[in-house]
Amino acid sequence: MKKLFLILGLMIFSIFTGCGKKDDGNNLIVVVKYKTLPNKSVDAVTGLKKLIEQVKGEEHFVSLKLHIDQNDNSNILLYEEWDDALYYQNQHMKTKHLKEFIVESQTFLAGPPEISLWKVNAVYK
Secondary structure: OHHHHHHHHHHHHHOOOOOOOOOOOOEEEEEEEEEEOOOOOHHHHHHHHHHHHHOOOOOEEEEEEEEEEOOOOOOHHHHHHHHOOOHHOOOOOHHHHHHHHHHHHHHHHHOOEEEEEOOOOOOOO
16 A cells, blocks of 8 residues: 555656656757747737647656747747757658748738757756
């Protein structure tokens, strides 16, 4: 009985601590910079939030932060973290929701985003 409670406790702990989605310092960091069309920032953020909800369910997704420039809301930055670079560069780029976003985004983005891939060199806390 004690073993059962221990196993159950460990399972619950794993669920609440994000087991399998942890930043181990080897994850791929993706920085995506968007420029919106004039007066289309709200549409861009709405479209990105819709996309992000779908991306969050993808295999190898760890986290994503959406940033908006405080001085110019037509500048949007995504800071993404993935635990598999090959997945991001191949399967993720071929997902239906990303392909649909690329088509839809032509109504609110000024052009394709600037995407850069990063590897963690050191972590300071």
